[in-house]
Structure formats: structure tokens, C-alpha cells
Amino acid sequence: MDNDSLDSLYENNQQGINIKAYLLKGLTYWYLFVIFIPASYIVAHFLNKYAIPTYGLHATVMVKEESKEEDIAGGLQLFRGRENLQTQEGILLSYSLSLKAVNELDFGVSYFKDERFRSNFEIYKNTPFIVNFDSTYTQHNNIAVYIIPKSKTNYKLIIEDFEVEKELKFGQQFTQNNFSFNITLKEPNKTDSKVFKSKYFFIKNDPRNVINGYLSRLDVEVSPERSSILWLWLIGTVPQKDADYLNKLVEVYIRQGLEAKNAKANSIIEFIDEQLEDVSDSLNLSESNMQIFKQQTKTMNISEEGSLLLNNLNTSNNLLKTQKNKLNYYQYLKKEIERTDSSTMLAAPTVVDINDPVLLNYLEKYTDAVTDQEILSVNIINENGIPISRAANIKISKIRKRIYAHSIKNIEVAERQISATTKEVSKINRKIDRLPVNERRIINIQRKFTINDDIYTILLKRRMEAAITQASNKADKIALDVARAEDANRKSPDTGGNQRKALMLGFILPVLIIVALEFLNNKIQDKSEIENGTKIPIIGTIGHNDKDTGLPIFEHRKSPIAESFRSLRTNLQYLLKDPSQKIITVTSSISGEGKSFVSSNLAGVLAISQKKTLLLGLDLRKPKLQEDFNYYTEKGLSTYLIGQNTFDEVVKDTGLENMYIALSGPVPPNPAELIESPKMIEFLEHAKKEFDYIVIDTPPVAIVTDALLLTKISDTYVYVMRQNYTRKNVLKLINDLKKASNLESLSIVLNDISFKKGLGYSYGYGYGYGYGYGQGYYDDDIETKKTLKHKIKNILKIK
Numbered sequence: 001m002d003n004d005s006l007d008s009l010y011e012n013n014q015q016g017i018n019i020k021a022y023l024l025k026g027l028t029y030w031y032l033f034v035i036f037i038p039a040s041y042i043v044a045h046f047l048n049k050y051a052i053p054t055y056g057l058h059a060t061v062m063v064k065e066e067s068k069e070e071d072i073a074g075g076l077q078l079f080r081g082r083e084n085l086q087t088q089e090g091i092l093l094s095y096s097l098s099l100k101a102v103n104e105l106d107f108g109v110s111y112f113k114d115e116r117f118r119s120n121f122e123i124y125k126n127t128p129f130i131v132n133f134d135s136t137y138t139q140h141n142n143i144a145v146y147i148i149p150k151s152k153t154n155y156k157l158i159i160e161d162f163e164v165e166k167e168l169k170f171g172q173q174f175t176q177n178n179f180s181f182n183i184t185l186k187e188p189n190k191t192d193s194k195v196f197k198s199k200y201f202f203i204k205n206d207p208r209n210v211i212n213g214y215l216s217r218l219d220v221e222v223s224p225e226r227s228s229i230l231w232l233w234l235i236g237t238v239p240q241k242d243a244d245y246l247n248k249l250v251e252v253y254i255r256q257g258l259e260a261k262n263a264k265a266n267s268i269i270e271f272i273d274e275q276l277e278d279v280s281d282s283l284n285l286s287e288s289n290m291q292i293f294k295q296q297t298k299t300m301n302i303s304e305e306g307s308l309l310l311n312n313l314n315t316s317n318n319l320l321k322t323q324k325n326k327l328n329y330y331q332y333l334k335k336e337i338e339r340t341d342s343s344t345m346l347a348a349p350t351v352v353d354i355n356d357p358v359l360l361n362y363l364e365k366y367t368d369a370v371t372d373q374e375i376l377s378v379n380i381i382n383e384n385g386i387p388i389s390r391a392a393n394i395k396i397s398k399i400r401k402r403i404y405a406h407s408i409k410n411i412e413v414a415e416r417q418i419s420a421t422t423k424e425v426s427k428i429n430r431k432i433d434r435l436p437v438n439e440r441r442i443i444n445i446q447r448k449f450t451i452n453d454d455i456y457t458i459l460l461k462r463r464m465e466a467a468i469t470q471a472s473n474k475a476d477k478i479a480l481d482v483a484r485a486e487d488a489n490r491k492s493p494d495t496g497g498n499q500r501k502a503l504m505l506g507f508i509l510p511v512l513i514i515v516a517l518e519f520l521n522n523k524i525q526d527k528s529e530i531e532n533g534t535k536i537p538i539i540g541t542i543g544h545n546d547k548d549t550g551l552p553i554f555e556h557r558k559s560p561i562a563e564s565f566r567s568l569r570t571n572l573q574y575l576l577k578d579p580s581q582k583i584i585t586v587t588s589s590i591s592g593e594g595k596s597f598v599s600s601n602l603a604g605v606l607a608i609s610q611k612k613t614l615l616l617g618l619d620l621r622k623p624k625l626q627e628d629f630n631y632y633t634e635k636g637l638s639t640y641l642i643g644q645n646t647f648d649e650v651v652k653d654t655g656l657e658n659m660y661i662a663l664s665g666p667v668p669p670n671p672a673e674l675i676e677s678p679k680m681i682e683f684l685e686h687a688k689k690e691f692d693y694i695v696i697d698t699p700p701v702a703i704v705t706d707a708l709l710l711t712k713i714s715d716t717y718v719y720v721m722r723q724n725y726t727r728k729n730v731l732k733l734i735n736d737l738k739k740a741s742n743l744e745s746l747s748i749v750l751n752d753i754s755f756k757k758g759l760g761y762s763y764g765y766g767y768g769y770g771y772g773y774g775q776g777y778y779d780d781d782i783e784t785k786k787t788l789k790h791k792i793k794n795i796l797k798i799k
């Protein structure tokens with residue numbers, strides 16, 4: 001066959017992907033799917049049954065907008081117009097808020113039921129007993145204490161960390177290693193008998209771990225967007241416990257907001273009370289002096305001039321008092337700012353009738369920042385990546401500096417105004433000094449009384465306003481929906497999803513195993529692997545020989561393996577078109593690939609077709625043909641090549657129709673030289689005259705090169721490969737041999753294929769002219785009735 005014919009055959013072999021072959025290869029390992037798919041499903045069922053389920057809960061809170069009418073103490077808008085929702089999220093996620101909630105809940109001890117396959121199943125309030133700790137002991141956190149109730153009176157106590165195991169009575173105090181407690185049944189008379197067959201344990205919790213555990217699971221979000229509704233989400237294994245936590249957190253959150261508002265009002269009332277106390281003393285003194293003076297002097301009225309001067313003096317003194325109030329207030333601010341405590345609340349200027357819009361704006365921002373600083377966790381991050389508590393500190397510092405600068409400036413202004421007003425008062429007083437003595441004295445007493453009375457009245461009014469505001473304070477957060485355990489949404493395990501994943505995994509794992517086995521397997525398993533690795537054609541596939549003979553072609557002529565050799569014979573006839581082409585050289589890469597088996601049966605199938613055939617054993621190093629034919633002799637090809645025997649003495653009749661054999665003879669020390677000798681050519685020329693075909697069994701080419709010594713006289717080379725035995729790197733070897741030795745007429749036979757492997761081979765593989773078995777053409781000559789045992793062994797590939 002020429003190169004064009006070989007290339008054409010190779011291109012035909014490469015057309016498309018043999019999907020059927022891959023599917024059948026998967027069927028080879030069907031037992032992996034039978035094992036893994038049910039096993040995966042069973043594992044999924046086990047996980048679904050014994051996994052501790054998780055549930056999702058939620059609560060919703062609405063943050064109200066404050067109206068601008070909610071002012072306090074004469075116009076100070078004390079509270080922010082609209083809460084910053086990001087800040088509110090931070091408050092809800094703060095450690096301090098969660099700490100308050102946990103402290104108000106009974107989360108100090110966690111109770112668990114130690115069940116089979118799930119030992120950490122928390123039962124919360126469904127525990128049949130309770131633990132009573134002795135507060136005089138420090139106790140131990142996070143140590144599992146096992147309880148096995150024996151009866152309504154006794155139980156078994158196990159503490160593995162302390163190596164303690166003893167029986168105690170319910171109510172009996174246990175004390176050891178700063179651990180002191182007693183255990184009592186909740187309802188002894190109603191305790192189910194199942195309790196006495198179960199095992200429980202409890203753990204005294206570290207509050208920090210409890211809080212951090214909830215904060216790690218808590219999620220807060222605004223929904224819908226741009227609304228004032230906050231959703232609190234929590235996923236856990238104990239719905240009732242999580243619901244209690246969420247509801248308590250919301251309760252503390254709302255209460256804390258109201259307390260913050262009341263605290264601001266309280267600071268204003270305290271400031272006013274301090275001022276009232278001073279003014280009240282002055283007012284009482286002035287009133288007492290007025291009464292004493294009138295009784296002593298019998299003076300009741302003031303002259304018209306005196307009244308005018310008194311009015312002017314009162315006006316100036318009121319102005320002076322107002323200016324002094326401003327001075328006192330701004331000095332108060334300056335003093336408070338100079339203190340190191342940055343969280344001090346500052347009283348508003350309106351409480352002393354000071355109208356300062358700039359300062360009011362500063363104080364409102366300052367109050368909000370101080371509130372945030374007190375309740376926000378350091379772990380909450382704003383949109384700029386800075387912790388909110390740190391951002392609040394920075395904001396407070398900036399506002400305090402502005403308030404301080406504003407106070408210094410207003411102190412200077414107030415001092416100048418006081419100086420000017422004091423001069424005006426002095427001028428009026430000089431005029432009063434020219435009045436009669438009694439009139440002057442009564443005017444002075446009246447002036448002081450009027451001033452103190454006006455101030456006292458104003459302060460009382462402001463205090464009343466602040467008290468009313470405090471009494472009417474309402475929380476600016478409302479709980480819309482509370483968390484309910486009965487409404488919890490189950491999150492895991494996803495029973496249906498796990499089963500689907502298990503079935504998929506049960507299918508994928510065998511596929512991966514098959515792929516891995518195929519990837520790691522360096523043996524040729526499929527003829528497509530040969531076709532993809534070389535252009536050399538495959539002229540035949542030989543099935544596994546399960547017969548008790550090495551020559552099934554004669555003893556089982558209707559068997560599938562005999563049919564495969566007939567197909568091989570047909571394909572060889574297309575290679576050897578010329579009647580002068582008679583020499584067929586059979587070789588392989590290494591021993592064990594079935595080279596001698598193929599040579600013997602190929603010669604046999606040629607002989608059966610009425611062709612006189614000689615089987616020549618040219619493996620002078622490790623002969624094997626004599627074992628197959630059970631024929632041993634000291635005369636053979638080696639003795640012929642050294643001139644000891646003639647052609648007729650070496651060539652023997654096998655007793656089989658048209659089949660003759662020439663064995664290798666004794667093993668010589670120089671087989672290669674003998675094969676290259678003229679006697680070898682002489683032998684083959686003689687054989688070509690007497691026989692129609694000469695089949696030469698040669699040594700493996702990967703071990704020795706004896707087979708390649710016949711390239712000049714051989715008409716075709718048949719290279720035998722064996723399924724699951726020949727390595728894939730042989731394909732490179734055979735390609736190199738063809739190129740280096742110019743073996744144009746080289747073909748491949750794949751031997752010992754197993755049709756149980758599902759590779760889909762056909763014995764009639766050739767150039768399109770052959771025919772295969774499996775279509776009713778042949779029948780095995782021996783029909784064996786197999787028992788159930790044999791069938792099972794056959795399925796499991798047990799020989």
C-alpha cells in the first residue's frame with residue numbers, strides 16, 4: 001500500500017469523535033455508578049435527617065421624622081430633623097446595645113441535648129431542668145457539664161474537663177474548682193419518662209462570646225430603598241431564642257433613643273434650676289428690704305421724677321443683666337469646652353433668653369455627635385471606611401473648637417456692652433442721688449426687686465417649657481413587626497436540594513474517577529487511541545482467547561476469535577495484491593503482546609483457505625512456538641543457518657491442513673548475524689518457491705532489532721499491540737521505526753481486546769471491505785449453559 005492510501009485511511013479514521021466509544025467506556029465502569037449514586041443519596045438522607053436545621057427570622061423598625069415644632073426652651077430644636085439611617089444601622093449593630101439586650105435576657109446558660117449524630121442540639125427553654133449558680137463563686141465559662149437524669153430524684157453528673165463523674169440528687173449543691181451550682185427539675189411531677197433515657201449538657205456562657213455570636217449573624221438593611229424602615233435579619237438554629245434576642249434588641253434600641261432625648265431635657269432643667277436658686281435668694285432679699293424700709297419710713301409712693309428715673313434705671317439694669325447673663329453663659333461654655341471630658345452635654349442659650357442661631361446650630365450638631373459616640377460600636381464603618389465612633393470623635397472635636405471660638409468672641413462683645421451700660425447706669429444713679437434720701441433708697445430697693453422678679457419669671461417660664469417637653473417626649477422609633485418563632489423560615493438543610501446535589505455528585509464522582517483512571521493509565525485501551533497517535537492503519541482486532549488452546553483457529557472454527565482472524569486474512573489480501581508478495585513479518589514492541597499467538601493463528605487461517613503456509617520461528621533468542629505446537633527438536637532455523645541441516649530437515653509438517661512450521665532451533669550466540677547472513681535469504685527464496693505464504697514470528701523490536709533486519713525481503717510488516725498491556729509511548733516508537741526503516745507496508749493488529757469493556761470493536765475492521773461478526777453470520781461451536789454464579793462472575797469481571 002502506498003503513502004497516499006495510508007494517509008487517506010488515516011484521515012477517514014480521524015473523522016469525528018467516536019461518542020459511542022466514550023459512552024461504552026463509561027458503561028465499562030457501570031458498577032461505580034451503581035455504588036456512588038445510591039451511596040450519595042444515602043449520605044444526603046443522613047445529613048438531612050441529622051443536620052441541625054437553621055431558620056431565618058426578621059423584625060422591622062421605623063425611624064420617624066421629627067417635626068420642626070418639637071422645640072424646647074424657647075426655640076431650641078434639640079433633636080435632629082431626620083435620623084441618619086446609616087447611623088441607626090450602626091447603633092443596632094453596636095456591641096453596647098447588644099450588651100444591654102443580652103444582660104436583660106436569660107442567656108447566661110445554654111442547654112443542649114446530646115443526641116446521636118448531633119450532640120450540640122440546643123433546646124433553650126425546653127430543658128427539663130434548670131441550673132442555679134452560686135453567685136459567691138466565679139464559675140467557669142464554656143465548660144460542658146453533662147447531665148443524665150436517672151429518676152425524679154437522682155441524676156448523673158459528668159464534667160470531662162475536671163474528670164468528674166458522680167451521682168447527685170436534684171437540688172444538691174455541687175462545688176469544685178470555683179464551680180458551684182445545683183440542678184432542679186422544672187416540673188418533677190410532669191417530667192416525661194423519655195427524659196430519664198436521654199443525655200443533656202449545659203454550658204455557662206461568656207457574655208462576650210454570646211454578643212459576638214449574635215453580632216456576626218445579625219444583618220440590618222433599609223428596605224425599601226430610601227425609606228425609613230430598618231429590617232433586622234437573623235439566621236440561627238434556635239428560632240425562639242433568636243426571636244427573643246431580636247425583640248429585646250429592638251426594645252432596648254427604642255428605649256435608649258427615648259432616654260437620650262430625656263437626658264438632653266434633664267441637662268437644661270438642671271441648668272435652669274441652678275439659676276433659679278441664685279435669683280430666688282436675691283428676689284427674697286429685695287422683697288424683704290422693701291418691706292422693712294416702707295415700715296420704717298412710712299413711705300409708700302415715689303415722685304413723678306423718681307418714677308421716670310426708676311424706669312430708666314430698670315431698663316438699663318435689665319439690659320445690663322441680659323448682657324451679664326450672656327457673659328455668664330459664654331463663660332460657662334468656655335469653661336465646659338476647656339474641660340477634658342468631650343462627652344459633656346451643653347445647655348442651649350435659649351434657656352437664658354439668648355438668641356444665637358449660629359450657636360444653636362453648633363449645639364445641635366454637637367448633641368447628635370455626643371449621642372452617637374456614646375452608643376456606637378467601634379467596629380461600625382461608615383461609607384468612607386472610618387469607624388463611626390472615630391468619626392464622631394473627630395466631629396465633636398471640630399464643633400467644640402468652633403463653640404470655643406464663638407464663646408471667646410461673644411465674651412468680648414458682652415464685656416464691651418456691659419461697660420457701656422454700666423456707664424449709663426452710673427449716669428442715672430447720679431441723677432437719683434439728687435433726690436431726697438428716702439426716695440433714693442426706695443428706688444434702689446425697688447430696682448433690685450424688679451430686676452430679680454423679671455429674671456425669676458423668665459426662668460420659671462423656661463423651666464416649665466423644658467418640663468413639658470420632657471413629659472411629652474416620645475420615641476422616634478417604632479417597632480413595626482416583632483420577630484416570631486412560629487414564622488421562622490427554614491434555611492437549611494435544603495432537603496430536596498441536597499438530594500439533587502447528591503444524585504449529581506453520585507454521577508460526577510464516577511466520571512471523575514473514570515477520567516482519572518484513564519488519565520493515569522498509560523496502556524492502550526481503545527483503537528481510537530492508536531488512530532489518533534499514528535497514520536499506520538489497523539488491519540485487524542483480535543478478541544480475548546478464552547479457549548483452552550493456543551490455536552483456536554483450528555479447534556473452534558466458528559468462534560468469534562476465529563472470525564476475527566478471517567477478517568485479518570481478508571485485509572492482508574488487500575495489502576498483498578501481487579502473487580509474488582508472500583512474506584508476512586509479525587513483530588511487537590515487547591514480550592507478552594501476543595505476537596506468537598497472532599503469528600500461529602494467522603498462518604493457520606491462511607492454511608485453512610487452501611493456501612500452503614509456512615510458519616517460521618525467527619525468534620532465535622526466546623523461542624515460543626514449540627510450546628504452542630508441543631513440538632521440540634534440535635533441528636531448526638539456527639542449525640540451518642550455520643549449515644548443519646538442510647531446508648527439508650528444518651521444515652516440518654504440523655499435521656494440520658496446508659500448514660508447515662520451521663522452528664528456531666537451539667539458541668545461538670549470534671542471532672543477528674545469522675539473520676543477516678546469505679543463508680537467511682537463501683532459505684526465504686527456497687520457501688517462496690514452495691509455499692503460498694510465509695509468516696515470520698520475530699523478536700520484539702523494542703528489545704532487539706532482529707525483525708528490522710528483514711525489511712529488504714519482507715513484503716509486509718504486522719505490528720501486534722495488546723489492549724491494556726501495550727504502552728501508549730509505543731506509538732512514537734512505531735512511527736519512528738517506520739520513518740527510520742522506511743517501512744511502507746506496515747500495519748497494526750490490536751490483540752486481546754475485551755468486548756466486555758464496551759469499546760465497540762468490530763472484527764471486520766479494515767478498509768471498508770471486511771465484515772464483522774454479531775449479525776448472525778457465525779455461531780460458536782460450543783454453547784455453554786452458564787449458571788447464575790457464572791453470570792455474576794461475568795458481570796463483575798471475575799475470571
